[in-house]
Amino acid sequence: MQNGKVSIIIPFKNTVHYLPECLDSIVNQSYTDWEVLAVNDNSTDESYELLTSYSNKDERIKVFQNKGSGIIPALQTGYAKNNGAFVTRMDSDDIMRPNRLEVMVNSLHETGPGYIAVGQVKYFSDRGISNGYERYEEWLNGLTSTGNNFDEIYKECVIPSPCWMVHREDFEKCEGFKPQRYPEDYDLTFRFYEQGFKIIPCDPVLHMWRDYDTRTSRTHEHYAQNYFLDIKLHYFLKLNHDLTRPLVVWGAGFKGKKIAKGLKKQGLEFVWLCDNPKKIGKSIYGKELVHFEALQNLNNPQSIITVANENAQKEIRRYFSELEQSPMQDYFFFC
Numbered sequence: 001m002q003n004g005k006v007s008i009i010i011p012f013k014n015t016v017h018y019l020p021e022c023l024d025s026i027v028n029q030s031y032t033d034w035e036v037l038a039v040n041d042n043s044t045d046e047s048y049e050l051l052t053s054y055s056n057k058d059e060r061i062k063v064f065q066n067k068g069s070g071i072i073p074a075l076q077t078g079y080a081k082n083n084g085a086f087v088t089r090m091d092s093d094d095i096m097r098p099n100r101l102e103v104m105v106n107s108l109h110e111t112g113p114g115y116i117a118v119g120q121v122k123y124f125s126d127r128g129i130s131n132g133y134e135r136y137e138e139w140l141n142g143l144t145s146t147g148n149n150f151d152e153i154y155k156e157c158v159i160p161s162p163c164w165m166v167h168r169e170d171f172e173k174c175e176g177f178k179p180q181r182y183p184e185d186y187d188l189t190f191r192f193y194e195q196g197f198k199i200i201p202c203d204p205v206l207h208m209w210r211d212y213d214t215r216t217s218r219t220h221e222h223y224a225q226n227y228f229l230d231i232k233l234h235y236f237l238k239l240n241h242d243l244t245r246p247l248v249v250w251g252a253g254f255k256g257k258k259i260a261k262g263l264k265k266q267g268l269e270f271v272w273l274c275d276n277p278k279k280i281g282k283s284i285y286g287k288e289l290v291h292f293e294a295l296q297n298l299n300n301p302q303s304i305i306t307v308a309n310e311n312a313q314k315e316i317r318r319y320f321s322e323l324e325q326s327p328m329q330d331y332f333f334f335c
Helices: 019-027 047-057 071-079 100-111 131-146 168-173 184-194 225-240 254-265 292-297 310-322
Strands: 006-012 034-040 061-065 086-089 115-118 120-124 164-167 198-200 205-210 247-250 271-274 287-291 302-305 331-333
Touching: 006 019, 006 071, 006 100, 019 034, 019 047, 034 047, 034 071, 047 061, 061 071, 071 184, 086 100, 086 168, 100 115, 100 164, 100 198, 100 205, 120 131, 164 168, 184 225, 225 254, 247 254, 247 292, 271 292, 287 292, 302 310, 310 331
Parallel strands: 006 034, 006 086, 034 061, 115 198, 120 205, 247 271, 247 302, 271 287, 302 331
Antiparallel strands: 086 164, 115 164
């Protein structure tokens, strides 16, 4: 049963070698009421010609030229042409499982607006997958299986982009692809969170992520760590920070310094905690680092945790539990 057109926005640039698998995976979907809005982001290979050949054979596939330069202008160009009841994205080097659209549309019909359909994901690569990506995949799929993705939103991007789908009206509520903030998928995730949308749990793998050395998220500056930290701090201060409570930063590595610098730039007071004896008592950016036990002397603080070591994170969680403090209210892991 077909229950409304799905608009699939695909920005593409120099992915001619991967586009056939991507497009074939869409053409072969069990759900057939869809449109592809593919936008050429200034390709220098034969990607545009290949997509045009698919468009000539299937009227559901439409190809446009980017009105600007970059992924966000390409997404905006494609979305401006959409006629769907539902909106989703696709990366031109990835592969959809045959039932992805069907599962997502059915889920959204069952729930109605205010929900996000997601799917589990799996990395694949000609050279094998690194342990870091395997762990990220396992962590993200664990959240997706329960629908509790937003519980960890400040750690990493918790929506398995581009494996999501929403009602068009909901997409409009959170301003869609309008904001010019990178990484664009993480920014959109925070805007879903801001609107109070709920995530529909999903067990099956619906999307295949291709990993290779020249993938945009590996090579473009917009996906560097500092951009992610800027987004985290921006939305924490906007959505979760309580100005009446003392603010704490725990950790003085790269991420801790970046967050501290951001807070200083905005003129916000904070206490800087550290559990490294070599750093305690030292001053960075004019701020003295103090022992983490100073947390107990603060009245109802909110803490940003920038300590990346997994064992240390477990100890920190136990410490906050002993203090009867709660995640996403009293403390927030930024890594």
